[in-house]
Amino acid sequence: MSVLVDDDTRVVVQGITGGEGKFHAEQMMEYGTNIVAGAVPGKGGQEAAGVPVYDTVHEAVEEENADTSVIFVPPAFAGDAVFEALDTDLDLAVAITEGIPTQDMARVNKRLSETDTRLIGPNCPGLITPGEAKLGILPGNIFAEGNVGLVSRSGTLTYQVVDNLTNRGIGQTTAIGIGGDPIIGTDFVDALELFENDDETEAIVMCGEIGGEDEEEAAAFIDDYVDTPVAGFIAGRTAPPGKRMGHAGAIVSGSGTGTAESKISALNDAGVPVGDTPEEVADHIEEFLG
Amino acid sequence: MSVLVDDDTRVVVQGITGGEGKFHAEQMMEYGTNIVAGAVPGKGGQEAAGVPVYDTVHEAVEEENADTSVIFVPPAFAGDAVFEALDTDLDLAVAITEGIPTQDMARVNKRLSETDTRLIGPNCPGLITPGEAKLGILPGNIFAEGNVGLVSRSGTLTYQVVDNLTNRGIGQTTAIGIGGDPIIGTDFVDALELFENDDETEAIVMCGEIGGEDEEEAAAFIDDYVDTPVAGFIAGRTAPPGKRMGHAGAIVSGSGTGTAESKISALNDAGVPVGDTPEEVADHIEEFLG
């Protein structure tokens, strides 16, 4: 089993005629993802990456029974693209785009409370169920089928940790990049809940970073509801306050909230060991799996 | 029993320091309504109609445990006052104000889908449970305790019909004026459902008028779900298309929707007799009650 995505998932790619959209649509197909359509206003009737393109997501859903969208749309138009996905009858929308204005995401966040469609991202690498399908830009070759669920705010850090796991022969059920923005669709708690309810997931890696309080909330959730063992990693221990460390969401506030210390101690209090290095995270997981 | 309001209802009056607000607060109290506070920005700490005035509805709720608001606020500010009421933890808000811009009410309508607070009105006379309490501007003396539920889009037409009932010795459980605007909080279907579930209500009067399709929807609802006998009245049979007949909502469209004929025939099809005169409505009710 796996969560959110498998080889039955029928994908429409918003922005499939753009450079990135086309490249990654092809990469996803190569990995085995069932891309059924693209959606680009004004490009209806064309073909891209070997699938038909529609002017609207609604048409793609009607004509090709897409149930999931992956969004590669430039930041100025991405908020609107996310609304379009959320207002269509999809199960899942994955927004890869980095740099969507925060106020656009606040409005998206409001809409999320009104719809059953799940959003992952934005500013995320997407998610992958090794051996079945990937949605987004993750490099498929480093992943392996297995029993570890992984959720992370960062893309390349995810690859690093996965690499450490795969090199030891530890595969993954599903890996989810939830994104590095201050306002995102699916958060740690949502992802932890999915893994906790997944029969195949026997251990969970959670890669957090400075900024906000999602990791603290996740720690509380783990304490209360998660029986699956969790190992953590928190990036940004050395980040100075008030500086945005690459991700729009990765910032320790001037008043000192959102620090790595706070997150690590919350996780430790919830019984989650936090590695000092990615290797140490793999050590903990290896231990969990016995 | 009764619906929505009784002598336990704890009322805050928004706009209690205005001429109408004060007058009707006093009238309501005289009738027995439990007015516990007023809310008027900038008038906090004063007293009006013998109750304390607060700057915000929230304070009135916190300090006086109000559970219901009656709104007498001029149209330019009434939309905001309704939002304030809906965002407070109230059971019921009754907006008497006539002339709230329709776009304000469309936004209120959106909020209504997000809250558990019920709105009655705007542009309505309010509601009354004879012998217990009234919320709004209805003349208490024409009502009598009894077993007929009444719901109406019009104020004075309600009084006329009630008068015809009361004169025959037929009293009312609760009478609800839902208001004459195109966008209102509680509609016929909502009110019919309340009466259908009320043990004491043995017959229902429903006074509709031209414009919109609420009466048609009510007819369908009656057909499917209402066992209590209903008698109807529809005002505006002689109204020409395209003219607003007093109420913002009372208009037969240029294309001929919203006519009295359509409503009367829908009600008849649902087994609801529609009186040609208010007296005939009372005849039907008398018959129902045997």
Next chain:
Amino acid sequence: MKLHEYQAKQVFADAGIPTPESQLASDVDGVLTAAQEIGYPVAVKAQVQVGGRGKAGGIELVDTDEEAREAAESIIGMDLKGYHVDQVLVEGAVDFVDELYVGITMDRGEGKPVAMVSTKGGVNIEEVAEEDPDAIAREHIDPSFGMHPYQARKAVYDAGVDPAVARDVSSVLTTLYQLWDDRDGADAEINPLMVTADDEVIAADAVMNIDEDALFRQPELAEMEAEAAGSGDDLEQKADEYNFDYVRLEGNTGIIGNGAGLVMTTLDLVDHYGGEPANFLDVGGGAKAERIANALDMVFSDDNVDSVVFNIFGGITRGDEVARGINEALEQFDEIPKPVVVRLAGTNWEEGMEILNEDLVTVEQTLEDAVQRAVEYAEEVNDQ
């Protein structure tokens, strides 16, 4: 409140919607000058607030000075469905290959705005809606968010608009929604939105109805309303001055009452008892004596009226105030111009009855009796 075509076009053009070059004119010379400046062919269009101007002879397409003069002479000053034509819009004719429809209105059933697009523009859209509802693409708007750009595109693509102009039509629709939202529109529409052979879109007509309840926060539009006045019915203008909800009808029994539903019911009963209502007049809640007198003045001013029924059920309105108003209004006449039947009920009706001068009016106890008596009076006058 409905803007004139020329006003709505100005509002649309200011917001960036392409409109044809045009000038307003109120006499033949003005039309000729405008036509020459714009260049033939031009359309000469009566500026009155009624639909179907074209069929009624209010719009002429002209190619020469001679034709322009003829059109100006026939249209300016004409009576168009009861409205006097004072002004015409002289407008460059557009060479079109397609006529679209775009509009925004409030869907009261849903309680939210709806955007509409159709490729069947240039004809009565309500007829299209009835005969071929699928020819109109509809997109409901969440008024808290406003119209998302994708919704404009979706409506345009769903309607099957030619891809070559889809982007421009979406943009017009987006602007139209923005205007509707900013200006408290009731309806805003462009019919037809013309498409030229060069794939340009241009608003050949413009409709903008404003929510009257919102005019207090639309001072610019309220001024336009004043400008737009003058072409309406005299009695309806008087009602505006008195601030009455008033609708003029064709019959001879005048009706005054309080509360929209009750007044409508009174009209219906006049009809039910064989009479013909002359008007709808709602004095509103809590009317004082002066307002009551004004209402009588309104109805007496209508030459069609042969009798009056005055039906008050007092809630906020007090019977004694009503009675005083009736006395004041009638006592100034040597002879009462039309017979008045009065029925008072509700708050202070007994006090009202005591005050009321029964030499001047006929009193009835019930609504039904009052209406029947007024209808009889009107018939008697007609029989004379």
Next chain:
Amino acid sequence: MKLHEYQAKQVFADAGIPTPESQLASDVDGVLTAAQEIGYPVAVKAQVQVGGRGKAGGIELVDTDEEAREAAESIIGMDLKGYHVDQVLVEGAVDFVDELYVGITMDRGEGKPVAMVSTKGGVNIEEVAEEDPDAIAREHIDPSFGMHPYQARKAVYDAGVDPAVARDVSSVLTTLYQLWDDRDGADAEINPLMVTADDEVIAADAVMNIDEDALFRQPELAEMEAEAAGSGDDLEQKADEYNFDYVRLEGNTGIIGNGAGLVMTTLDLVDHYGGEPANFLDVGGGAKAERIANALDMVFSDDNVDSVVFNIFGGITRGDEVARGINEALEQFDEIPKPVVVRLAGTNWEEGMEILNEDLVTVEQTLEDAVQRAVEYAEEVNDQ
């Protein structure tokens, strides 16, 4: 992107928020002229993007030309927490009886904006938030509706603002939210919002941070950003030109990587293995050779840097492109300025390894080894 005080005040004043009379000056004469025109007492305020200017000597209240000259001489050109003061704002001093705080920010936990009001203005609001959280009234805003007028009032009354100014403070808060919303604000605040003895309110300071991701639709503010530049760190300016996510730190191990989380992790590992990170530099996803070379140029330009760790885990980024960029950047040197440790993993890492000129760099296979090696190099340089 943070506006200067004088820019934020202009934006606030244009929107109708009362601000003191003020003029910008960049030399002593300018300060004197401004002070005389405004009239003493005035405040002379350093225009640099740091908090705590007052305590650091960047704000002086002066009563005479003599004092103004002294203040101008001491402030203009001073180094204030690492920033060079080029300009001062000369501003009429406000005689106040109360200092309030009003602000709007994004509550990321809730995913919605929050409006804040406190009667404890004039001090660091974050300290107030920690020590006496109830002293700040908070009202969350639904971003689809925007701030309802009642919410502004509620925040103001909840904060216990004097009723005499409650209406004006609500109005300032409403305007502030509108600005925050229209201008893509991250934070907007007025601290203090002064209250005078005459019950007038006036914004004595102004903070406006703009969401950098939204600057594309805020051309006016983007221009202000250009104006505001010039007072920052040289390297940070260079990073802006190269369009890198870059943060300068105090250590001596330079760090280049791809992806925010991985770069942060590399910093953390430098610290973990006993070194001190000199910077955060993220080349982003899919960097081509030129961009890689630019990154090396950035880090070499930092005099503090003694060694560099180059850590790439390729997803979109390709190892061969990275290797080519490193070669290109380093082959132009006769002598490599600082030792560079490279670790390539992920997409095309093997191709990268083949291309990489190992005469120019030290190659390590794992992140941990690469960081340790770079820390050792930096220590060696320091030991020399």
